[in-house]
Amino acid sequence: MKKLINAPDQVVADALRGIQAAHGDRLRVSLDPYLLVRADAPVRGKVGLVSGGGSGHEPMHGGYVGRGMLDAACPGEVFTSPTPDQMLAATKAVDGGAGVVHIVKNYTGDVLNFEMAADLAGGEGIEVATVLTNDDVAVEDSLYTAGRRGVGVTVLVEKIAGAAAEAGRSLQEVAEIGRRVNAQGRSMGMALTPCVTPASGRPSFELAEDEVEIGIGIHGEPGRFREQAGPASQVAERLMTPILEDLPFRSGDRVLAFVNGMGGTPLLELYVVYAEVARIAAAHGLRIERNLIGNYITSLEMQGCSITLLKLDDELERYWDAPVDTPALRWGA
Amino acid sequence: MSVAIDQAGVRRWMDLFAQAMSEHRQELVALDTAIGDGDHGTNMDRGMRKAIEKLHADAPPDPGALLKAVAMTLISTVGGAAGPLYGTLFLHLGAGLTDRDAIDLAAYSAAWRRAVDAVQARGSARAGDKTMVDALLPAVDALERSESLEAGLAAAAEAAREGMLATIPLVARRGRASYLGERSAGHQDPGATSTYYLFESAAEALAS
Numbered sequence: 321m322k323k324l325i326n327a328p329d330q331v332v333a334d335a336l337r338g339i340q341a342a343h344g345d346r347l348r349v350s351l352d353p354y355l356l357v358r359a360d361a362p363v364r365g366k367v368g369l370v371s372g373g374g375s376g377h378e379p380m381h382g383g384y385v386g387r388g389m390l391d392a393a394c395p396g397e398v399f400t401s402p403t404p405d406q407m408l409a410a411t412k413a414v415d416g417g418a419g420v421v422h423i424v425k426n427y428t429g430d431v432l433n434f435e436m437a438a439d440l441a442g443g444e445g446i447e448v449a450t451v452l453t454n455d456d457v458a459v460e461d462s463l464y465t466a467g468r469r470g471v472g473v474t475v476l477v478e479k480i481a482g483a484a485a486e487a488g489r490s491l492q493e494v495a496e497i498g499r500r501v502n503a504q505g506r507s508m509g510m511a512l513t514p515c516v517t518p519a520s521g522r523p524s525f526e527l528a529e530d531e532v533e534i535g536i537g538i539h540g541e542p543g544r545f546r547e548q549a550g551p552a553s554q555v556a557e558r559l560m561t562p563i564l565e566d567l568p569f570r571s572g573d574r575v576l577a578f579v580n581g582m583g584g585t586p587l588l589e590l591y592v593v594y595a596e597v598a599r600i601a602a603a604h605g606l607r608i609e610r611n612l613i614g615n616y617i618t619s620l621e622m623q624g625c626s627i628t629l630l631k632l633d634d635e636l637e638r639y640w641d642a643p644v645d646t647p648a649l650r651w652g653a
Numbered sequence: 654m655s656v657a658i659d660q661a662g663v664r665r666w667m668d669l670f671a672q673a674m675s676e677h678r679q680e681l682v683a684l685d686t687a688i689g690d691g692d693h694g695t696n697m698d699r700g701m702r703k704a705i706e707k708l709h710a711d712a713p714p715d716p717g718a719l720l721k722a723v724a725m726t727l728i729s730t731v732g733g734a735a736g737p738l739y740g741t742l743f744l745h746l747g748a749g750l751t752d753r754d755a756i757d758l759a760a761y762s763a764a765w766r767r768a769v770d771a772v773q774a775r776g777s778a779r780a781g782d783k784t785m786v787d788a789l790l791p792a793v794d795a796l797e798r799s800e801s802l803e804a805g806l807a808a809a810a811e812a813a814r815e816g817m818l819a820t821i822p823l824v825a826r827r828g829r830a831s832y833l834g835e836r837s838a839g840h841q842d843p844g845a846t847s848t849y850y851l852f853e854s855a856a857e858a859l860a861s
Contacts, residue, residue: 329699353729374690374732399690400732428828429733432775436728436737458832465831519695520682539690541832 321516328518332375332397339382343647347385353406356382357392361414367485367494368392368414371423371478372407373430374399376517377538380475380617383648389482390423390646398517398620399539401429407437411446419447419491421498423477425470426454427539449491451498453477455507455628457566458535458544469537472580472628473505475616476640479649483642501636506566508559509626510543511536511582515619534558538582538619538626552589556596559627564604569629571605576640578611578628583618585625590614593625601629610640616648656802657755662858663716667708667723669854671701677850684843688830692733693843700731700739716756720747734828735844738776738785745771758802765793776827783825783837785844788816792852806856813852817845 325331333351340349348357362368371381372394381393391414396402411420420441424434431452438448453470481498489497511533514523517540524540527533532555535543569575579594581587594613601608609632617626630636643652674681674697681694704726713719720743728740749764750756756764769789778784795812799805820842825831830842 396732397692397696400692400696401734401736403729403732403736405729428776429736432734432737433732460834465834466827466829469832517691520686520691522686522691524686524691537829537832539829541690541829542836544834 321521323516323518325518328521331518332395335375335378336395339647347647350409353409354395354402355392355406355410355413356385356395357410357413358385358387358390361391362416363391364416365418365488366416367418367489367491368411368416368420369423369478369482369485369494370394370407370410370414370420371474372396372402372410373425374401374539376515376620377617379615379648381478384475384478384482384646386644386646387653388486388642388644388646389478389649398519401427401433404433404436404440407434408440411437411441411448412444415446419449421481421485421491421495422448422450423474423481423498424450424452425474426452426467427469428466447491449495451477451481451495451502453502455502455505456509456537457506457562458508458537471509471538472507472578472617472626473502473630475612476505476576476578476628476630477501479644480636480639482644483639486642487639497635497639501630504567504631504636505628506563507626507628508563509536509538509582509624510534510555510559511622511624512549513584513623515540515583515622517620536619536624538617540619540622552592553596556593556600556627560597560600563627563629567629567631569604569606569631572607574607574609574632574637575601576610576612576630576632577601577608578616578630579613580617580626580628581615582622582624582626583615584621584623585615587614590625593627597627609637656859657757658716658761658802658859659755660716660719663719664708665861666855666858667701667719668705669858670851671705673850673854674698674701674847677846681843681847684841684846687840688825688833688837689843690829693735693847696731696733696735697739697847700727700736703730715750715752715754717747717749717751717753720744720750734776735847738772738844741771741775742768758799758805761802762793762797762805765796769793778827781823782827783820783823783830783842783845784827785842785848787820787823787842788813788845788848788852791816792848803859806852806859810849810852810856813849817841817849820845
């Protein structure tokens, strides 16, 4: 498998060097341990926001470090959770005296490592509140699974909680707003092709030329089922129906609609999907007040998309609109 | 003659386990690709390499300190679920063996029991969830039932192997494989597999 890399075990470090070269004016980049910290951190009196996870989902999380969003991101190896010492270093680097929020996607590894980091930070006198994202309706939320995965809603939590922190809200308030975004958001994804990690060099699953995989995760995990590839309208229905039923979204709800590319999907196709999402939302009586379309939480070169709907209220909408100045998300700045 | 494990024996065990993680790296990657995210072999190999480097750099004074050094290295280099879980295992195993130059069966079994309890508390996995616990629990049970260290570790390795194979038909209830539901059945659990190699190398280290 061909890839634009120098060596499989150097890919994260090499990418961080690129981020340093491109955004060194606004981010501090550390290679040991891997860390991206907003240049003016810690901001005195502001709640710090730290997230992190395996690499391979770019621009998440490193691309969201900056004013109005994250204070620091901890990148792990490709699809591998970062480690507690990275998270502790990030937490200490961004603690402005008002406490630190950890935004954690619900995966066993991420949860275990962030738990250890929060214990260590507590031991050093830093108050940590954790916001867990688990918005993927493709996974049954039951005692018999690790619970729902954190996917698209994570980007929205980082933006909205980041704006709340920037506005001077307290640790508990920022955490509560983050949890509300997670509670009011639902996502589901699909793939046309698998992805290939640099280390394995092999596809994460096998998919026939005429098949699609519905309900995939963002680490090349296979989904809930596969079926004959159909038109975009059918794919949008497959994803939207469980999302709409799960919350449930009701006629008259104001929503943010987020159509996300998995890394290898042309924007042209994402807009085709968005047209279907808008059609289905309208038929359901939803009012799409805000939208986001593009590659924001990816799975290497996978072709496919995910859809996230977030039920908005005045506060969430105001924080969504607030200025943000990061490498990957920027407005009002 | 009663055999005991000493500092050199624990060190030999870690060398053999690191060697096993390197040799079986691709096998673990393949097992993890089938029902997880395909990084288990790479991560364990990287972590154990670093752990051995650490043991070369500063020689810990006793078996407990040695295992603690391995634990801290795995926690800070492996990531994923395996880092905290294997880190927790070695941390608690080491805590039960601190300040001992020679470890007998009773002390070893007791330390292993504490380590398994700690792993289960950290990962909240139970027997039959299709995780490393399915190899760990029967291995420690076998060790406790044994009359000698040599027989105990041989029995533990065999029990871990059976536990590992018994994960094949199971439906995963913890970890990333649980997302697959019924589709996780028919695949051997990669965590149970690396745990089997842990006991196999322990038995081998004592025999050599």
